[in-house]
Amino acid sequence: MITDTFDRRTIAKMEVALERACLLLPISGEKYRPRRIIASKIVECAYRGETTLGSLTDAGYAAAMQLIASAQSVRKKEKEIAD
Template sequence: MIVELRTGSDRRSNMNKMGEEMIAGKFDSRTFANMNVALDRVCEKVPHGEEHVVRKRVAKQIIKCATSGRTTLSDLTAAGQRALIKVATVASK
């Protein structure tokens, strides 16, 4: 999976590697690289963007976008940004 766990136990690290292999197998190498770059770009610009829950929410939308066939870096980044907008809108209500 493209969600990185930067802290945590070895168990979490191993689970992350397994998830990454499952996701990587579904997409070509260029798409997978674009997905990772989009995730990093979106998350580096927001408070708490390094937190797992934030990265996971963004990653889910990026994966959904790529699965639908929209695989350019700009499409994937926009999908990640929309995930954060949804969170902010719900939190403000």
């Protein structure tokens, strides 16, 4: 379990990083999957020993940007197919 691996301070920073990164996501019906993906990238960052708020937030932002780019790519392909 994650609480067995990291101290309270690190977990608190991870939670802040997750919330910050999720602010980048467009508001949509599905929130669980993107949050889970972003959280996993933040956890990976922490496992590498990068536990500053800045590092964790950067990892979350990068994951959010990848999700946004992926969604835009899918929408673009769908539009091309529809046209």
